[in-house]
Amino acid sequence: MPNNVDTPTEEALVPVHVDHLLLDGELAAENAWCVSYDAVNLPEQRPAFVPLTLWQANKQDEELAPLLLSDTELNAELAAELNPLPAVAIDFPSFTDGRGYSIARLLRERFEYAGEVRAVGDVLVDQLDYMRRCGFNAMALRDDQHPEDALRLLNSFSVRYQTDVEERQALFERRLATSE
Amino acid sequence: MYRYDIHDQTLVDERVAQFRDQMDRYLAGRLGEEEFRPLRLQNGLYIQRHAPMLRIAIPYGMLASYQLRSLADITRRYDRGYGHFTTRQNLQLNWPAQEDVPDILAELAKVQMHAIQTSGNCIRNTTSDQFAGIANDEVEDPRPWCELIRQWSTLHPEFAYLPRKFKIAVTGAAKDRAAIQVHDIGLRLWRNEEGELRIKVLAGGGLGRTPMIAEVVREDLPWQHLLTYLEACVRVYNQFGRRDNKFKARIKILVKALGIEEYRRRVDEEWAHLKDGPQTLNQAAVDAAKRHFPEPERRPVAESAIADFERLRTENRSFARFVTNNVTDHKVPGYKAVTLSLKRREHAPGDVTADQMDAVADLADRYSFSELRVTHEQNLVLSDVPVDEIETLWNELEALGMANPTVGTLNDIICCPGGDYCSLANAVSIPIAQALQERFEDLDFLYDLGPLDLNISGCMNACGHHHVGHIGILGVDKKGEEFYQISIGGNSTDDVSLGKILGPSFFRQDVPEVVEKVLQVYVAERHEDEHFLDTYRRIGLKPFKERVYAK
Ligand code: HEM
Numbered sequence: 223m224p225n226n227v228d229t230p231t232e233e234a235l236v237p238v239h240v241d242h243l244l245l246d247g248e249l250a251a252e253n254a255w256c257v258s259y260d261a262v263n264l265p266e267q268r269p270a271f272v273p274l275t276l277w278q279a280n281k282q283d284e285e286l287a288p289l290l291l292s293d294t295e296l297n298a299e300l301a302a303e304l305n306p307l308p309a310v311a312i313d314f315p316s317f318t319d320g321r322g323y324s325i326a327r328l329l330r331e332r333f334e335y336a337g338e339v340r341a342v343g344d345v346l347v348d349q350l351d352y353m354r355r356c357g358f359n360a361m362a363l364r365d366d367q368h369p370e371d372a373l374r375l376l377n378s379f380s381v382r383y384q385t386d387v388e389e390r391q392a393l394f395e396r397r398l399a400t401s402e
Numbered sequence: 403m404y405r406y407d408i409h410d411q412t413l414v415d416e417r418v419a420q421f422r423d424q425m426d427r428y429l430a431g432r433l434g435e436e437e438f439r440p441l442r443l444q445n446g447l448y449i450q451r452h453a454p455m456l457r458i459a460i461p462y463g464m465l466a467s468y469q470l471r472s473l474a475d476i477t478r479r480y481d482r483g484y485g486h487f488t489t490r491q492n493l494q495l496n497w498p499a500q501e502d503v504p505d506i507l508a509e510l511a512k513v514q515m516h517a518i519q520t521s522g523n524c525i526r527n528t529t530s531d532q533f534a535g536i537a538n539d540e541v542e543d544p545r546p547w548c549e550l551i552r553q554w555s556t557l558h559p560e561f562a563y564l565p566r567k568f569k570i571a572v573t574g575a576a577k578d579r580a581a582i583q584v585h586d587i588g589l590r591l592w593r594n595e596e597g598e599l600r601i602k603v604l605a606g607g608g609l610g611r612t613p614m615i616a617e618v619v620r621e622d623l624p625w626q627h628l629l630t631y632l633e634a635c636v637r638v639y640n641q642f643g644r645r646d647n648k649f650k651a652r653i654k655i656l657v658k659a660l661g662i663e664e665y666r667r668r669v670d671e672e673w674a675h676l677k678d679g680p681q682t683l684n685q686a687a688v689d690a691a692k693r694h695f696p697e698p699e700r701r702p703v704a705e706s707a708i709a710d711f712e713r714l715r716t717e718n719r720s721f722a723r724f725v726t727n728n729v730t731d732h733k734v735p736g737y738k739a740v741t742l743s744l745k746r747r748e749h750a751p752g753d754v755t756a757d758q759m760d761a762v763a764d765l766a767d768r769y770s771f772s773e774l775r776v777t778h779e780q781n782l783v784l785s786d787v788p789v790d791e792i793e794t795l796w797n798e799l800e801a802l803g804m805a806n807p808t809v810g811t812l813n814d815i816i817c818c819p820g821g822d823y824c825s826l827a828n829a830v831s832i833p834i835a836q837a838l839q840e841r842f843e844d845l846d847f848l849y850d851l852g853p854l855d856l857n858i859s860g861c862m863n864a865c866g867h868h869h870v871g872h873i874g875i876l877g878v879d880k881k882g883e884e885f886y887q888i889s890i891g892g893n894s895t896d897d898v899s900l901g902k903i904l905g906p907s908f909f910r911q912d913v914p915e916v917v918e919k920v921l922q923v924y925v926a927e928r929h930e931d932e933h934f935l936d937t938y939r940r941i942g943l944k945p946f947k948e949r950v951y952a953k
């Protein structure tokens with residue numbers, strides 16, 4: 223299938239840890255979690271987000287949480303598995319890969335997932351506003367990103383036309399309400 | 403015309419501030435080239451051959467005179483005093499300085515304009531019929547619907563990083579003037595027997611290197627569901643469209659790979675969850691959008707004035723030519739739409755100088771309720787001219803060099819910027835257009851040929867839509883040399899078709915000769931009053947091929 227991730231290189235299998243985490247609109251004091259892309263072996267570092275199948279095979283391990291790759295097809299069955307969890311990570315293999323936005327919205331809006339939804343991978347400050355609107359409440363910034371930029375850019379707009387995870391009324395409805 | 407309220411204005415103002423911040427970080431080296439790229443593209447800023455290029459949105463082609471004046475002013479202050487109207491109802495500036503772009507966007511925001519999503523892998527400017535709201539074959543004015551789509555697609559949080567660009571076109575008339583069958587999504591507004599408005603949804607059309615005609619996803623979507631249904635269509639594309647190869651990333655490839663039934667099944671499955679959700683439209687919301695497009699306060703035109711106009715047509719041959727080609731019937735008796743030709747040999751097709759923009763803005767004020775439209779044939783339209791003012795308008799247009807009575811003829815060439823401006827080009831295209839315009843100048847000859855679309859693209863990205871030209875010319879590169887491939891039989895309206903390639907490509911200097919031979923075959927073979935396209939469809943490619951490649 224064209225959308226599968228490429229065969230991982232050795233480098234890709236080393237767990238990733240980034241310093242700067244935005245959590246619920248603020249800079250978190252620290253980020254305990256690493257992200258491991260190795261679908262076969264469990265990482266030594268804990269706690270860790272690990273690929274979905276590996277997590278499914280090790281559900282009893284409370285220091286693990288699932289990492290959804292961007293080609294994940296989120297269905298009701300999977301959502302039921304995720305729903306009790308405190309945190310789920312969604313991967314951005316490249317910042318130009320927009321599939322994670324749809325996954326996050328589905329998780330929040332359709333399946334009413336209430337735990338933490340964390341963006342990991344190629345997470346850039348200029349993406350944060352859209353991520354927030356799609357339901358991410360945690361963003362692990364790529365290492366070269368400036369946390370002060372992140373805080374400034376997290377809420378770049380005070381107006382939105384569409385509904386999203388935060389706003390349940392489209393602007394056309396809100397306009398009607400004020401004009402009455 | 404849509405007028406911004408405080409929400410729209412705040413949004414574009416905040417967008418300018420956001421882009422200024424991004425540009426500052428880029429210039430300070432804090433934002434990398436690669437990271438900056440999609441951000442600038444989604445603000446219309448391309449980096450191309452000679453200089454940056456800025457593409458400004460003209461939503462569904464509607465422009466007010468005060469906006470055109472501001473555009474003229476911008477091209478003088480920040481560019482070289484001219485702009486280029488494109489086949490997607492946008493305006494391009496070819497020479498702005500990159501660091502000036504935030505200021506240009508701020509100027510645009512002052513006149514309720516922007517460059518949001520005019521490029522990049524997102525939902526682009528929605529295009530429509532240039533005769534929307536005035537056409538006598540119209541079932542429903544598409545503009546309020548386009549505006550609702552514009553708002554829904556602007557800064558949509560989920561769809562800013564699609565696999566590829568995404569273009570939507572809408573028509574509400576019997577005759578499709580918006581080329582909906584060659585768009586990623588095409589929408590046709592129609593009424594069922596009960597008189598209820600329905601929307602036919604097409605998906606997977608497009609030009610570019612793999613031209614395809616769209617297929618029907620849904621025949622009869624009730625209008626209330628327009629936005630939720632579009633959201634389902636785009637979400638399926640966002641999730642399943644290919645991302646491994648940019649040449650296979652458009653929705654047309656997905657629709658082809660899945661088959662239209664499977665694409666439809668996935669859309670319907672997605673839509674089942676979105677249907678009747680908060681983005682479902684209601685009558686009050688649609689009425690609010692419609693109030694932005696009121697009928698202008700047209701004065702009554704006397705029967706005698708209409709009769710005078712018809713008499714003038716029979717008396718004055720040049721006026722008659724102008725009216726036949728450049729004037730279009732209107733739903734209101736006594737009114738006409740007048741097309742201003744932007745095709746002159748001295749200029750690239752679609753180019754307009756700042757002085758011409760100012761002059762056209764004045765004409766719009768005096769003749770057509772201060773509004774005008776941009777067409778995908780790269781011309782301008784004054785949509786509401788009373789017939790008793792057409793003669794004076796015509797005289798003014800003559801003086802401006804915009805009365806070329808050749809709209810819709812072979813001379814009305816659609817052409818991309820090509821190798822003179824565009825870094826992706828294989829070959830130049832503007833000089834080809836000029837050579838053809840020079841060769842086929844004789845008006846009687848042009849009229850005798852009847853309606854003929856000739857389209858030129860400088861490479862297979864197909865910005866000049868050569869696949870759907872009755873005659874299409876494509877620049878190709880062979881071992882570093884410029885050659886031209888010629889196809890015939892394309893068409894962009896209801897009975898859409900893609901042109902067939904004649905055969906091996908030609909040297910640049912031979913192109914006019916080849917086109918002439920193609921025309922000779924047509925003239926020799928046509929039945930009385932038969933149009934080029936119909937003759938081609940009747941006799942096929944072979945006679946053209948034999949004539950062109952005859953030794
Ligand atoms: C000046 C520099 C320009 C550059 C660098 C440029 C670049 C591109 C590229 C890369 C594509 C390919 C899209 C694909 O893969 O499908 C494209 C398509 C297109 N461009 Fe341009 N373009 C330029 C100017 C223009 C102009 C002036 C027009 C209008 C006259 C135009 C109209 C279009 C259209 C309509 C398409 C889409 C064809 C389709 O439906 O797939 N472009 N352009």
Ligand code: SF4
Nearest residue numbers: 818824827860861865
């Ligand atoms: S068709 Fe090719 S040459 Fe022409 S503008 Fe598009 S990308 Fe450039």
